[in-house]
Each structure stands twice: as structure tokens, then as C-alpha cells.
Amino acid sequence: MILTAISILVLVFFILLFGVVVLPAFFGSPWHPLLPATIRKILDFAQIQKGEKIYDLGSGDGRVLIQAARNYGASGVGLEIDPLKVWVARKLARLSGVDDRVQILRKNFNDFDFKDADVIYVYLTHQALDRLIPEILPYLKPSTRIVSYRFCLGNRQPSKVNDKQNLFMYRLDKGVNVDGYS
Numbered sequence: 001m002i003l004t005a006i007s008i009l010v011l012v013f014f015i016l017l018f019g020v021v022v023l024p025a026f027f028g029s030p031w032h033p034l035l036p037a038t039i040r041k042i043l044d045f046a047q048i049q050k051g052e053k054i055y056d057l058g059s060g061d062g063r064v065l066i067q068a069a070r071n072y073g074a075s076g077v078g079l080e081i082d083p084l085k086v087w088v089a090r091k092l093a094r095l096s097g098v099d100d101r102v103q104i105l106r107k108n109f110n111d112f113d114f115k116d117a118d119v120i121y122v123y124l125t126h127q128a129l130d131r132l133i134p135e136i137l138p139y140l141k142p143s144t145r146i147v148s149y150r151f152c153l154g155n156r157q158p159s160k161v162n163d164k165q166n167l168f169m170y171r172l173d174k175g176v177n178v179d180g181y182s
């Protein structure tokens, strides 16, 4: 009896692990939850201003947007393919009291319109970025900043890189074909 219960728990754990971490990798990027200090660094680096609208493409548990709304006065839209993370992110936004400014949509970011974005934040693989960015660039405001954590955009010169070279900012009104970052 106990053995059966343990086997079921182990099975449920692996199903969840597959659904939450492995499956999203086939769509664009696996999930890797960030430390609160890393989220702060990302938002400081992105120079988020009060009232700005941020899109997180593949928003995971939504904590980047929640912090942006709570501590920087921004509003945010998260697009996430995994329904479980969408549910968690919505709950966290409500518990943090920012669900009026943080909207989490269960959507594939490849089928979306970001024309009102002030900031696009991404933590996605090179493969996903190479496919996504050229598609959305023509539809963004010229003032939009793209901030990428850990992965740079191919064939684009970042306007800003942090000391650790794991945060990259791209301004659409700038850019030449140089790719010196991993």
C-alpha cells in the first residue's frame, strides 16, 4: 500500500517535471527559476521607469513582472505556454497585490503583437531568439528596449552589457552586425 502510494508520487513528480521543465524546451526554452537578487539585477539593468509596459516572453512563474510592478511601478504582460506556470504566476501576482498591473496570458509568444512594448524581456535560448526576434522587430516601437538574460541576440550589437556579460540591452534605433558575446 505504502509502496504504491510512493510509486504514484514519484510518477506524478516526473510527469510534472516533464511538463514544467522539459516540454517547454521543445517550444523555445526550458524553465529555470531565478533568484530574487538576479531579478533585481535584471530590472535595474533594464532601467525600468514608472508607467512603462514590459513584456516577458516566456514568463515562467511571473516573478520578473511582479517585481517590476511592485518595486518599479511598471505594468507587465507575461506570455507563457505552460498552463501550470500560468496558474502559479497569476496566483503570485494576486498574492503580491499587483494583478491589476500584471497580466499573464497562456499564449505562444510566436503568435503575438508587442507594438505597445516599452521593454521586451527575454530569457530564452539562442535558437528561440534567432527565430523570434527578426519576426517581431519590424512591429516594435523604435524606442523599445530588448533586454536579454544570459543569451545575446545573433548579429546585433548590444547598446549595453553588464560586467558579467550575462545581461544584454538592445535599442532598436541602434545596431550593427557585430556579435562578440556568447
Ligand SMILES: C[S@@+](CC[C@H](N)C(=O)[O-])C[C@H]1O[C@@H](n2cnc3c(N)ncnc32)[C@H](O)[C@@H]1O
Residues within 6 Å of the ligand: 024, 025, 027, 028, 029, 030, 031, 032, 033, 034, 056, 057, 058, 059, 060, 061, 062, 064, 079, 080, 081, 082, 085, 107, 108, 109, 110, 122, 123, 124
Ligand atoms: C528560462 S524560462 C524564463 C522564465 C522567466 N522569463 C524568467 O526570466 O524567470 C523560459 C520560459 O519560456 C516558456 N516558453 C518556452 N517556449 C515558449 C513559447 N513558445 N511561448 C510561450 N512561452 C514559452 C517556458 O515554459 C519557460 O517558462
